[in-house]
Amino acid sequence: MHQALEKIFRLREERDLEIDPGMKAELHRAFCARLEEFIREHNLNMTRADFLAATREDYKHWRRNPH
Amino acid sequence: MKMSQTFPLDSGVSSREIRAATARLAHPADPLADWRFEFEEWRTACAEFQQMEESQIIRDDHPSPLKLRQHLCLLFRLMAQGEYLALCLEQNSALDPMELSRLMDQVEAFLGALRDSWHTWHGEALPAHRDALAKFLA
Numbered sequence: 001m002h003q004a005l006e007k008i009f010r011l012r013e014e015r016d017l018e019i020d021p022g023m024k025a026e027l028h029r030a031f032c033a034r035l036e037e038f039i040r041e042h043n044l045n046m047t048r049a050d051f052l053a054a055t056r057e058d059y060k061h062w063r064r065n066p067h
Numbered sequence: 068m069k070m071s072q073t074f075p076l077d078s079g080v081s082s083r084e085i086r087a088a089t090a091r092l093a094h095p096a097d098p099l100a101d102w103r104f105e106f107e108e109w110r111t112a113c114a115e116f117q118q119m120e121e122s123q124i125i126r127d128d129h130p131s132p133l134k135l136r137q138h139l140c141l142l143f144r145l146m147a148q149g150e151y152l153a154l155c156l157e158q159n160s161a162l163d164p165m166e167l168s169r170l171m172d173q174v175e176a177f178l179g180a181l182r183d184s185w186h187t188w189h190g191e192a193l194p195a196h197r198d199a200l201a202k203f204l205a
Binding site for chain 2: 001002004005012015016017019021022024025027028029032042044045046048049050051052053054055056058059060063064
Protein backbone atom coordinates (compact mmCIF):
# COMPACT_ATOMS: atom_id res chain seq x y z
CA MET A 1 0.00 0.00 0.00
CA HIS A 2 1.15 3.51 -0.82
CA GLN A 3 2.70 5.38 2.13
CA ALA A 4 0.32 8.28 1.65
CA LEU A 5 -2.69 6.00 2.14
CA GLU A 6 -1.13 4.40 5.20
CA LYS A 7 -0.62 7.84 6.66
CA ILE A 8 -4.28 8.70 6.06
CA PHE A 9 -5.44 5.42 7.62
CA ARG A 10 -3.17 5.94 10.63
CA LEU A 11 -4.40 9.50 11.19
CA ARG A 12 -7.96 8.30 10.97
CA GLU A 13 -7.40 5.48 13.46
CA GLU A 14 -5.73 7.88 15.89
CA ARG A 15 -8.58 10.35 15.52
CA ASP A 16 -11.27 7.71 15.93
CA LEU A 17 -9.76 6.11 19.04
CA GLU A 18 -8.90 9.38 20.79
CA ILE A 19 -11.30 10.26 23.59
CA ASP A 20 -9.76 13.50 24.88
CA PRO A 21 -11.83 16.27 23.20
CA GLY A 22 -8.92 18.66 22.69
CA MET A 23 -6.67 16.01 21.20
CA LYS A 24 -9.50 14.67 19.08
CA ALA A 25 -10.15 18.13 17.61
CA GLU A 26 -6.47 18.43 16.65
CA LEU A 27 -6.34 14.96 15.13
CA HIS A 28 -9.56 15.61 13.24
CA ARG A 29 -8.07 18.74 11.67
CA ALA A 30 -4.91 16.82 10.73
CA PHE A 31 -6.87 13.94 9.21
CA CYS A 32 -9.17 16.21 7.18
CA ALA A 33 -6.24 18.29 5.91
CA ARG A 34 -4.22 15.23 4.89
CA LEU A 35 -7.11 13.55 3.10
CA GLU A 36 -8.09 16.72 1.24
CA GLU A 37 -4.47 17.28 0.27
CA PHE A 38 -4.19 13.70 -1.03
CA ILE A 39 -7.30 14.04 -3.20
CA ARG A 40 -6.16 17.41 -4.54
CA GLU A 41 -2.51 16.39 -5.07
CA HIS A 42 -3.46 13.41 -7.21
CA ASN A 43 -6.32 15.12 -9.05
CA LEU A 44 -8.76 12.47 -7.90
CA ASN A 45 -12.27 13.10 -9.09
CA MET A 46 -13.98 12.07 -5.86
CA THR A 47 -15.25 13.43 -2.58
CA ARG A 48 -14.12 12.51 0.90
CA ALA A 49 -17.21 10.29 1.20
CA ASP A 50 -16.35 8.55 -2.09
CA PHE A 51 -12.82 7.91 -0.87
CA LEU A 52 -13.99 6.44 2.43
CA ALA A 53 -16.50 4.11 0.78
CA ALA A 54 -14.04 3.03 -1.93
CA THR A 55 -11.32 2.14 0.58
CA ARG A 56 -13.63 0.35 3.03
CA GLU A 57 -12.12 -3.11 2.65
CA ASP A 58 -8.56 -1.76 2.58
CA TYR A 59 -9.11 0.19 5.77
CA LYS A 60 -10.69 -2.84 7.39
CA HIS A 61 -7.76 -5.02 6.35
CA TRP A 62 -5.26 -2.41 7.55
CA ARG A 63 -6.97 -2.16 10.97
CA ARG A 64 -6.94 -5.95 11.37
CA ASN A 65 -3.29 -6.37 10.62
CA PRO A 66 -0.25 -5.19 12.58
CA HIS A 67 1.10 -1.92 11.32
CA MET B 68 -27.71 -12.01 36.18
CA LYS B 69 -30.40 -9.36 36.01
CA MET B 70 -30.05 -6.19 38.09
CA SER B 71 -33.34 -6.93 39.81
CA GLN B 72 -31.89 -10.13 41.24
CA THR B 73 -28.98 -8.23 42.80
CA PHE B 74 -30.75 -4.99 43.71
CA PRO B 75 -34.42 -5.71 44.30
CA LEU B 76 -35.14 -2.18 45.53
CA ASP B 77 -35.99 0.37 42.89
CA SER B 78 -34.78 3.81 44.02
CA GLY B 79 -36.87 5.48 41.34
CA VAL B 80 -33.92 7.55 40.11
CA SER B 81 -31.32 6.36 37.66
CA SER B 82 -27.62 6.84 38.29
CA ARG B 83 -27.52 9.04 35.19
CA GLU B 84 -30.15 11.38 36.66
CA ILE B 85 -28.22 11.57 39.93
CA ARG B 86 -24.99 12.38 38.08
CA ALA B 87 -26.75 15.09 36.05
CA ALA B 88 -28.19 16.73 39.18
CA THR B 89 -24.82 16.50 40.94
CA ALA B 90 -23.04 18.13 38.00
CA ARG B 91 -25.55 20.99 38.03
CA LEU B 92 -25.24 21.56 41.77
CA ALA B 93 -21.45 21.22 41.76
CA HIS B 94 -21.07 24.03 39.22
CA PRO B 95 -23.92 26.47 39.94
CA ALA B 96 -22.15 29.40 38.25
CA ASP B 97 -21.47 27.52 35.03
CA PRO B 98 -24.25 28.21 32.48
CA LEU B 99 -22.97 25.21 30.51
CA ALA B 100 -23.04 22.73 33.38
CA ASP B 101 -25.93 20.77 31.87
CA TRP B 102 -24.39 20.94 28.42
CA ARG B 103 -21.02 19.71 29.67
CA PHE B 104 -22.69 16.79 31.42
CA GLU B 105 -24.51 15.79 28.23
CA PHE B 106 -21.32 16.22 26.21
CA GLU B 107 -19.46 13.88 28.58
CA GLU B 108 -22.22 11.29 28.31
CA TRP B 109 -22.17 11.56 24.53
CA ARG B 110 -18.37 11.28 24.40
CA THR B 111 -18.56 8.11 26.49
CA ALA B 112 -21.18 6.69 24.14
CA CYS B 113 -19.00 7.59 21.13
CA ALA B 114 -16.04 5.76 22.69
CA GLU B 115 -18.16 2.68 23.35
CA PHE B 116 -19.46 2.88 19.80
CA GLN B 117 -15.87 2.77 18.51
CA GLN B 118 -15.28 -0.39 20.57
CA MET B 119 -18.42 -1.93 19.14
CA GLU B 120 -17.36 -1.02 15.60
CA GLU B 121 -13.96 -2.57 16.19
CA SER B 122 -15.29 -5.88 17.49
CA GLN B 123 -18.45 -6.27 15.41
CA ILE B 124 -17.61 -4.65 12.08
CA ILE B 125 -13.83 -4.45 11.67
CA ARG B 126 -12.89 -7.77 13.31
CA ASP B 127 -15.78 -9.67 11.75
CA ASP B 128 -15.10 -10.98 8.23
CA HIS B 129 -18.74 -10.69 7.24
CA PRO B 130 -20.85 -8.65 9.66
CA SER B 131 -24.45 -9.87 9.62
CA PRO B 132 -27.25 -7.62 8.32
CA LEU B 133 -28.44 -7.31 11.93
CA LYS B 134 -25.05 -6.07 13.15
CA LEU B 135 -24.83 -3.61 10.29
CA ARG B 136 -28.34 -2.35 11.04
CA GLN B 137 -27.51 -1.94 14.74
CA HIS B 138 -24.36 -0.07 13.76
CA LEU B 139 -26.35 2.22 11.46
CA CYS B 140 -29.07 2.82 14.04
CA LEU B 141 -26.53 3.76 16.73
CA LEU B 142 -24.69 6.01 14.28
CA PHE B 143 -27.86 7.96 13.51
CA ARG B 144 -28.69 8.34 17.19
CA LEU B 145 -25.19 9.50 18.08
CA MET B 146 -25.08 11.92 15.14
CA ALA B 147 -28.48 13.34 16.08
CA GLN B 148 -27.35 13.89 19.67
CA GLY B 149 -24.11 15.51 18.46
CA GLU B 150 -26.03 17.87 16.20
CA TYR B 151 -28.30 18.74 19.11
CA LEU B 152 -25.28 19.55 21.30
CA ALA B 153 -23.87 21.74 18.51
CA LEU B 154 -27.22 23.50 18.14
CA CYS B 155 -27.37 24.21 21.88
CA LEU B 156 -23.92 25.81 21.68
CA GLU B 157 -24.90 27.95 18.68
CA GLN B 158 -28.00 29.16 20.49
CA ASN B 159 -26.11 30.15 23.63
CA SER B 160 -25.55 33.85 22.98
CA ALA B 161 -23.98 34.43 26.40
CA LEU B 162 -21.00 32.25 25.57
CA ASP B 163 -17.55 33.78 24.97
CA PRO B 164 -16.84 33.43 21.21
CA MET B 165 -13.45 31.81 21.85
CA GLU B 166 -14.96 29.23 24.19
CA LEU B 167 -17.80 28.64 21.74
CA SER B 168 -15.33 27.99 18.94
CA ARG B 169 -13.23 25.65 21.10
CA LEU B 170 -16.20 23.57 22.21
CA MET B 171 -17.69 23.54 18.71
CA ASP B 172 -14.41 22.19 17.33
CA GLN B 173 -14.56 19.38 19.87
CA VAL B 174 -18.15 18.47 19.02
CA GLU B 175 -17.32 18.64 15.30
CA ALA B 176 -14.37 16.27 15.78
CA PHE B 177 -16.60 13.58 17.29
CA LEU B 178 -19.31 14.25 14.70
CA GLY B 179 -16.72 14.04 11.92
CA ALA B 180 -15.60 10.62 13.11
CA LEU B 181 -19.23 9.45 13.13
CA ARG B 182 -19.90 10.81 9.63
CA ASP B 183 -16.76 9.12 8.33
CA SER B 184 -17.92 5.87 9.87
CA TRP B 185 -21.25 6.25 8.07
CA HIS B 186 -19.56 6.84 4.69
CA THR B 187 -17.14 3.97 5.24
CA TRP B 188 -19.47 1.20 6.34
CA HIS B 189 -22.76 2.27 4.78
CA GLY B 190 -21.79 4.41 1.81
CA GLU B 191 -21.82 3.25 -1.80
CA ALA B 192 -18.41 2.14 -3.11
CA LEU B 193 -18.25 2.86 -6.84
CA PRO B 194 -15.89 0.80 -9.05
CA ALA B 195 -14.72 3.99 -10.79
CA HIS B 196 -13.40 5.32 -7.48
CA ARG B 197 -11.61 2.08 -6.68
CA ASP B 198 -10.04 2.14 -10.14
CA ALA B 199 -8.81 5.67 -9.56
CA LEU B 200 -7.21 4.56 -6.30
CA ALA B 201 -5.85 1.24 -7.57
CA LYS B 202 -2.25 2.36 -7.94
CA PHE B 203 -2.20 3.48 -4.31
CA LEU B 204 -3.78 0.29 -3.01
CA ALA B 205 -1.45 -2.21 -4.70
